[in-house]
Amino acid sequence: MAMVVDCQHDLSFPYWTSTLRRFDPDSPFFSSGNIERELLAKQVALDLTEDERNQLEKMVDKDARGVFCPIVGCGARLISLEDFEDHYNARHTASCSVCSRVYPTSRLLSIHVSEVHDSFFQAKVARGYAMYECLVEGCGLKFKSYKGRQQHLVDKHKFPTSFEFFKKAHPSKKQRQKNHRKQAMHKKDEEASSKMEVENETMDGLVSAVSKLSTSDSSPSTVSFGRRHTRGLPFVPRSVQHEKRADSTPAGAKR
Amino acid sequence: MADDSPASHRRDPIKSSVGNVAAQRRRQNAVTVGKERRESLVRAKRLCRVGPSADGEVPVEGNDMITDEEEFHLEAQTSSAVEDLKSAVAYQGKGAMQKRVNALRELRRLLSKSEFPPVEAALKAGAIPLLVQCLSFGSQDEQLLEAAWCLTNIAAGKPEETKALLPALPLLIAHLGEKSSLPVAEQCAWALGNVAGEGEELRNVLLSQGALPPLARMMLPNKGSTVRTAAWALSNLIKGPDPKAATELIRVDGVLDAILRHLRKSDEELATEVAWVVVYLSALSNFATGVLVKSDALHLLVERLATSNSLQLLIPVLRSLGNLVAGDSHTTSTILVPGHAITDGVIKVLVKCLKSEHRVLKKEASWVLSNIAAGSVEHKQLIYSSEAVPLLLHLLSTAPFDIRKEVAYVLGNLCVAPTGGDGMPNLIQEHLVSLVQRGCLSGFIDLVRSADVEAARLGLQFMELVDMGELTYAAHLFSLLLI
Numbered sequence: 001m002a003m004v005v006d007c008q009h010d011l012s013f014p015y016w017t018s019t020l021r022r023f024d025p026d027s028p029f030f031s032s033g034n035i036e037r038e039l040l041a042k043q044v045a046l047d048l049t050e051d052e053r054n055q056l057e058k059m060v061d062k063d064a065r066g067v068f069c070p071i072v073g074c075g076a077r078l079i080s081l082e083d084f085e086d087h088y089n090a091r092h093t094a095s096c097s098v099c100s101r102v103y104p105t106s107r108l109l110s111i112h113v114s115e116v117h118d119s120f121f122q123a124k125v126a127r128g129y130a131m132y133e134c135l136v137e138g139c140g141l142k143f144k145s146y147k148g149r150q151q152h153l154v155d156k157h158k159f160p161t162s163f164e165f166f167k168k169a170h171p172s173k174k175q176r177q178k179n180h181r182k183q184a185m186h187k188k189d190e191e192a193s194s195k196m197e198v199e200n201e202t203m204d205g206l207v208s209a210v211s212k213l214s215t216s217d218s219s220p221s222t223v224s225f226g227r228r229h230t231r232g233l234p235f236v237p238r239s240v241q242h243e244k245r246a247d248s249t250p251a252g253a254k255r
Numbered sequence: 256m257a258d259d260s261p262a263s264h265r266r267d268p269i270k271s272s273v274g275n276v277a278a279q280r281r282r283q284n285a286v287t288v289g290k291e292r293r294e295s296l297v298r299a300k301r302l303c304r305v306g307p308s309a310d311g312e313v314p315v316e317g318n319d320m321i322t323d324e325e326e327f328h329l330e331a332q333t334s335s336a337v338e339d340l341k342s343a344v345a346y347q348g349k350g351a352m353q354k355r356v357n358a359l360r361e362l363r364r365l366l367s368k369s370e371f372p373p374v375e376a377a378l379k380a381g382a383i384p385l386l387v388q389c390l391s392f393g394s395q396d397e398q399l400l401e402a403a404w405c406l407t408n409i410a411a412g413k414p415e416e417t418k419a420l421l422p423a424l425p426l427l428i429a430h431l432g433e434k435s436s437l438p439v440a441e442q443c444a445w446a447l448g449n450v451a452g453e454g455e456e457l458r459n460v461l462l463s464q465g466a467l468p469p470l471a472r473m474m475l476p477n478k479g480s481t482v483r484t485a486a487w488a489l490s491n492l493i494k495g496p497d498p499k500a501a502t503e504l505i506r507v508d509g510v511l512d513a514i515l516r517h518l519r520k521s522d523e524e525l526a527t528e529v530a531w532v533v534v535y536l537s538a539l540s541n542f543a544t545g546v547l548v549k550s551d552a553l554h555l556l557v558e559r560l561a562t563s564n565s566l567q568l569l570i571p572v573l574r575s576l577g578n579l580v581a582g583d584s585h586t587t588s589t590i591l592v593p594g595h596a597i598t599d600g601v602i603k604v605l606v607k608c609l610k611s612e613h614r615v616l617k618k619e620a621s622w623v624l625s626n627i628a629a630g631s632v633e634h635k636q637l638i639y640s641s642e643a644v645p646l647l648l649h650l651l652s653t654a655p656f657d658i659r660k661e662v663a664y665v666l667g668n669l670c671v672a673p674t675g676g677d678g679m680p681n682l683i684q685e686h687l688v689s690l691v692q693r694g695c696l697s698g699f700i701d702l703v704r705s706a707d708v709e710a711a712r713l714g715l716q717f718m719e720l721v722d723m724g725e726l727t728y729a730a731h732l733f734s735l736l737l738i
Binding site: 013014015016017018019020021022023024025026029030032033036037040041042043044045046047093094095100101102103104105106107108109135136137138139153156157158159160162163167 | 364367368369370372384387391392393404407408410411412417421422424425426429430431432433434435442445448449452453460463464465468469487491494495496531534535538539567570571574578580581582584614615618619622625626628629657664667668670671672673674678679680713715716717719720
């Protein structure tokens with residue numbers, strides 16, 4: 001064993017220094033601690049076995065007085081199923097009161113309403129203002145055309161070229177007629193004067209309603225323009241078990 | 256489950272004042288689904304690209320080892336299910352929604368029977384574009400849930416299979432939105448977590464598509480399986496190596512508060528996921544480290560280390576502590592000041608880890624101690640007089656190599672004061688003499704003999720200190736051992 005213990009300290013051999021040692025998360029230093037975690041990098045969502053399902057069903061029959069609304073951050077307390085449906089429709093569906101399209105966030109709904117139902121928006125576009133917002137939260141860029149925004153999503157945010165924010169496919173004529181009838185029936189005049197006339201879905205028909213809309217952010221979680229969304233519970237996750245149920249469409253579940 | 260303030264949002268059974276049989280069954284199923292989701296998460300602890308592990312706690316599916324014939328049959332069924340889905344999606348007439356849901360469910364079942372689902376068959380048959388269509392805005396929750404579930408399992412396997420989810424990503428991200436129902440949002444988070452777990456490239460795609468803010472917000476509620484899934488997905492999303500995502504995460508409104516809340520109060524499973532988030536925050540982002548150190552985080556990490564015995568939790572908590580100490584010299588100089596209660600607390604839990612039987616805990620606790628020992632003279636004195644030293648000496652002679660190396664760092668740091676700058680080490684004679692007298696030299700000599708260059712260097716450097724200290728006794732012993 002060759003030992004170099006030299007009193008004339010060789011510059012290439014440093015002294016002991018007492019310093020902080022930091023490691024990157026993927027450093028081999030941490031690899032033994034990472035082994036189990038690596039196994040969890042991806043996880044399959046498995047179905048329950050028969051036994052587990054049976055066990056679960058035994059746990060389910062618990063008494064509860066009403067229910068708390070399960071939507072994140074809501075916490076409203078509801079007594080009956082109908083109560084819940086009403087609450088849900090009023091508070092949690094970000095649905096367009098004009099064309100009934102539904103969105104998963106208020107922001108996307110707001111963008112939709114501006115771009116599709118607001119002739120003020122269209123007027124500004126016609127004058128060359130950049131009105132089409134990037135859909136990615138936090139990006140902030142705006143574009144002069146739908147196509148321009150689309151290209152940006154593909155180029156900058158790596159969206160697939162097949163992505164379409166606004167799908168022009170309309171509901172069937174029958175469905176549209178049904179929607180209009182429903183809206184006519186359930187109209188509530190909460191706003192003083194303006195009614196949302198929905199004769200057809202063109203820009204012209206909406207000029208009167210424009211004054212209620214703006215291109216600012218503040219508008220539409222006021223989805224409650226007084227319009228009742230179609231009745232029926234769009235959301236209670238129905239059974240994902242393979243039961244043979246004759247009554248697969250419980251009352252009110254239709255859209 | 257006790258009744259909480261309205262701020263909570265559990266999935267309780269929905270009771271109706273109307274005694275409707277169908278509604279009743281629907282309610283039961285709603286609860287079951289919620290619990291099912293959680294049970295599935297708990298159970299599906301496998302990485303598909305590694306073979307079936309020997310992990311005994313997870314119940315093994317009966318059909319893990321399927322024959323070639325069975326596999327062939329499964330693949331055929333899968334292709335057929337995708338065909339069914341194709342026609343269901345194309346169909347516009349009456350009952351179209353139910354048709355779609357049924358077809359999706361069929362496919363989902365095939366994809367969720369075992370840890371090795373027939374993904375290739377599904378992809379080949381063209382499942383992805385169909386599933387993407389089923390994710391369109393306004394679709395029924397059941398449809399969204401089933402589609403997201405299928406995508407989750409497709410993404411849980413090989414890299415190229417995970418990459419196949421690219422067209423679906425913007426929609427999956429959108430359905431994390433605040434208007435989505437919890438089970439849907441959770442399933443989407445799960446799928447995205449799998450995608451993020453694949454690698455840096457996909458992580459960057461997800462980040463550029465804005466996945467981080469909505470996932471971060473899902474971590475804000477107090478409890479629930481959704482919070483846990485979101486935390487897990489986030490830990491995959493921010494793991495770098497680019498620190499940008501970590502810095503962005505800590506800046507999201509409410510995130511710091513949520514992290515601290517979970518570390519303080521949540522059950523061990525949730526705390527574990529959140530701890531991993533903290534691991535990456537503290538390892539990658541100086542900004543996040545600064546924020547965490549100024550908050551209550553250190554105290555909460557120490558609490559967990561003191562009270563928990565779950566290795567799954569202890570590892571990321573210990574490492575977070577280690578990262579916070581290593582990442583910012585302020586931690587040791589301004590927070591972990593000798594004499595403060597927090598400092599005693601830290602030493603105490605590190606000692607607990609040294610006493611543990613788990614290799615990782617011993618090694619990483621030694622690492623943390625070495626960094627504290629790299630502080631001021633007072634820090635060195637504090638450690639020197641603690642319960643740690645006898646344990647360290649014992650480990651130096653008996654533990655596996657990687658632990659011994661870390662221990663060497665601690666002991667050496669105890670003997671050298673912060674340098675004046677002229678290059679010569681400033682010895683702390685008292686510590687050096689005592690440690691040598693207690694027999695640490697042989698451990699260092701063993702390190703010199705090892706094949707590892709760094710270890711050999713450590714051993715030699717320590718010898719040099721001894722030599723400089725002109726410790727006659729030590730010098731004699733040393734030369735004796737050389738013969």
